[in-house]
Amino acid sequence: MYTVIGTGRSRAFRVLWMLEELGQPYEHVNAAPRSEGVTAVNPAGKVPVLIVDGTPVLDSTAIVQFLADRHGAFTHPAGTLARARQDSLTQFLLDEFDAALWLAARHTFVLPEELREAGIKNSLRWEFERAQHTLVARMGEGPFIMGAEMTVPDILLGHCLDWALGAKFPIVEHRLSEFQAQMRARPAYQRAAAR
The missing domain is CATH 1.20.1050.10 (Glutathione S-transferase Yfyf (Class Pi); Chain A, domain 2)
Incomplete structure (x- = not known):
């Protein structure tokens, strides 16, 4: 189960969309940038943040690519x-x-x-x-x-x-x-x- 932190009107939408494409379960915490819930996991206060096994993953592009790689979909193999x-x-x-x-x-x-x-x-x-x-x-x-x-x-x-x-x-x-x-x-x- 993933947790996505960030408003749907931000770059967090990319992460929500990718998780929906992958059919993966997730929790969405609708938190604004620089809010207390965000700065606790990202000192810069930026969204989105993806929590994976208790570890925050930052930056929408890095998150989307991580999810694609992890689930073997919407990406090509590294080195090709x-x-x-x-x-x-x-x-x-x-x-x-x-x-x-x-x-x-x-x-x-x-x-x-x-x-x-x-x-x-x-x-x-x-x-x-x-x-x-x-x-x-x-x-x-x-x-x-x-x-x-x-x-x-x-x-x-x-x-x-x-x-x-x-x-x-x-x-x-x-x-x-x-x-x-x-x-x-x-x-x-x-x-x-x-x-």
């Missing part, structure tokens, strides 16, 4: 070229999608008001649009990022596209809009979203 491509796409999504969205969030509500720079969001939207074109050029044939099989990068991209819409970052590539609709239609996604 397919895994190298998967890891490359994971890093690309973190660098180009997640980073732009997180920086925009920081300058919207995370940083103290006197440190926020509203103008930065225009350049971040521009970067986000360029990254979409690059990603579509790198995607495989098939319904998922790498082609026929759903892998860890699909969870990350699905979450980032939802985040983008909430942050008013346009999705300009039709293939990514279709991908997002396909991900949202997945029963595991819907179960995670219902939490």
Whole structure:
């Protein structure tokens, strides 16, 4: 049994979604970042935190990849070229999608008001649009990022596209809009979203 700590409107959604895809039982503790329940297991106060056999695992991407590796699903074996491509796409999504969205969030509500720079969001939207074109050029044939099989990068991209819409970052590539609709239609996604 796993315990997921973090609000469903944060990156914890990635972990909830992956656990639903895997069909694994878990407890969800709906705790806000930097709250007492979070800082007790992560001194940085960030969510999500996954508790595994009493040990906290931090960072949504590390958690999702750990779960995929542990259960032998939604991933390719370490040391294979397919895994190298998967890891490359994971890093690309973190660098180009997640980073732009997180920086925009920081300058919207995370940083103290006197440190926020509203103008930065225009350049971040521009970067986000360029990254979409690059990603579509790198995607495989098939319904998922790498082609026929759903892998860890699909969870990350699905979450980032939802985040983008909430942050008013346009999705300009039709293939990514279709991908997002396909991900949202997945029963595991819907179960995670219902939490």
